[in-house]
Amino acid sequence: MAIFTNPFIEVVNSFNGLPNKPINSHLSTEMQKRKQQRTVAMYLTMRHILDEVQQLLQPDEKIINLLPMTNEENSQMATGGIMGMYAPQTEETKQYIHDQTSLRGNRLMVFTNQRIIFFIVIEFLDNPKQYFSYNYDQLQAVKLAERKISVPGNEHFWQREYFTYYSLDFETDDKHVFTEFLTNENGLLFKRNLLTIPAMAHVQITDRVVRPNKFDYIFSNTDLASKILFVGLPVFIGIMFLMSLLGALFNW
Amino acid sequence: MTDEELVAALAQHQEAALSALIDQYGDFIRQVVWHYLQGEYLRGYTLDIENRSYYQIWQKIDLYDADKGTFKSWLGTVVKNQTLDYIKGLAGIKQDVAMPTTLNTAAEEEPTEPDWATLFRPLNDQERAIFQLYFVDGQFPAEIAKQLHIKPATVYKNLSRGRLKIQKEALKHGNLYQSLY
Numbered sequence: 116m117a118i119f120t121n122p123f124i125e126v127v128n129s130f131n132g133l134p135n136k137p138i139n140s141h142l143s144t145e146m147q148k149r150k151q152q153r154t155v156a157m158y159l160t161m162r163h164i165l166d167e168v169q170q171l172l173q174p175d176e177k178i179i180n181l182l183p184m185t186n187e188e189n190s191q192m193a194t195g196g197i198m199g200m201y202a203p204q205t206e207e208t209k210q211y212i213h214d215q216t217s218l219r220g221n222r223l224m225v226f227t228n229q230r231i232i233f234f235i236v237i238e239f240l241d242n243p244k245q246y247f248s249y250n251y252d253q254l255q256a257v258k259l260a261e262r263k264i265s266v267p268g269n270e271h272f273w274q275r276e277y278f279t280y281y282s283l284d285f286e287t288d289d290k291h292v293f294t295e296f297l298t299n300e301n302g303l304l305f306k307r308n309l310l311t312i313p314a315m316a317h318v319q320i321t322d323r324v325v326r327p328n329k330f331d332y333i334f335s336n337t338d339l340a341s342k343i344l345f346v347g348l349p350v351f352i353g354i355m356f357l358m359s360l361l362g363a364l365f366n367w
Numbered sequence: 368m369t370d371e372e373l374v375a376a377l378a379q380h381q382e383a384a385l386s387a388l389i390d391q392y393g394d395f396i397r398q399v400v401w402h403y404l405q406g407e408y409l410r411g412y413t414l415d416i417e418n419r420s421y422y423q424i425w426q427k428i429d430l431y432d433a434d435k436g437t438f439k440s441w442l443g444t445v446v447k448n449q450t451l452d453y454i455k456g457l458a459g460i461k462q463d464v465a466m467p468t469t470l471n472t473a474a475e476e477e478p479t480e481p482d483w484a485t486l487f488r489p490l491n492d493q494e495r496a497i498f499q500l501y502f503v504d505g506q507f508p509a510e511i512a513k514q515l516h517i518k519p520a521t522v523y524k525n526l527s528r529g530r531l532k533i534q535k536e537a538l539k540h541g542n543l544y545q546s547l548y
Binding site: 210 | 382385386389390393412414415417418419421422425481486498501502505507508509519523526527530531533534537
């Protein structure tokens with residue numbers, strides 16, 4: 116569920132035809148109005164964006180559904196902190212920043228019957244040519260691995276609460292690498308698309324990173340990078356420490 | 368802000384006018400929507416209908432004629448029409464709000480699950496069990512592997528192979544995917 120301040124997921128889900136009952140009874144009237152203002156502003160922006168997306172489609176291409184991603188719910192690796200900074204080019208984008216207090220956080224994946232169109236909302240708003248297009252026929256395998264994480268429970272800290280999320284990773288034949296963490300809802304939608312979009316039927320589902328060549332497997336692989344960082348590095352430091360200890364003991 | 372000022376500001380597409388509109392008429396708009404949305408399920412679409420109504424007001428404010436009635440009654444009519452069109456279903460919505468025809472939109476009734484049995488017909492027993500657990504019940508491959516006493520890699524292999532079988536069957540008969548859209 117989206118956090119209170121960002122209506123992006125709520126608005127995109129309404130485009131997907133999902134019910135979205137207002138559940139703001141815990142908020143004051145003033146807060147409810149502020150939230151509604153943000154939601155309506157986001158809706159107007161998204162209508163404009165979807166009109167632009169329509170222009171990108173081929174005559175026989177149709178949108179199946181939309182997959183929203185935010186900094187609050189998904190990863191912030193490339194859209195938070197320094198990487199999340201953005202200088203608006205147009206008045207509309209400046210207004211978007213003012214209304215939503217958001218920079219590069221909101222991203223959208225548009226599933227059509229032929230491809231995935233991915234863009235960062237603010238960039239696309241500034242320039243409708245700022246998007247990535249992943250044709251299904253250029254996708255051979257997709258890593259869609261489910262993960263679980265636990266946090267201390269609200270009642271007692273020793274009773275853990277479990278959350279599920281998905282790790283998504285793929286590389287297209289024209290060497291575009293896409294890595295992202297999906298929420299449980301995102302993951303279920305992606306899974307359903309893999310099953311129900313006929314052009315995705317040939318795409319293999321795996322639980323590990325697949326790259327067409329070894330160079331990309333080594334240098335464009337966050338899984339491998341984290342393994343090196345969290346396993347390889349401590350082992351290397353350990354060996355070095357042991358060597359120096361032995362050297363000191365035996366005067367090597 | 369008076370009604371005249373509000374209408375003038377909306378016509379100039381000032382963001383402050385949108386805030387003022389929600390401030391002054393937000394409750395009224397929700398009352399109109401809920402007057403026509405009977406039942407818990409339909410009220411689940413309140414936000415979407417309200418957003419569409421605000422979009423219509425934003426886009427079509429030039430059509431408001433002060434000589435023909437008050438701004439409030441014009442708003443009431445716009446929101447009422449949006450709500451009734453929404454309830455009537457996809458065709459009404461597309462016509463009235465120029466919704467992109469390729470987008471899915473809420474229907475009047477609660478969406479039903481796709482016809483999984485038809486879709487999974489080309490699969491063998493093991494594949495069907497895996498597909499049911501993975502796509503319908505939302506289980507993890509590791510859990511499925513444990514339950515069916517097979518390796519997780521076999522689950523992934525079956526998922527890929529089974530989807531190809533479904534696609535081949537769909538190409539032959541062309542009616543498998545129809546149950547999903």
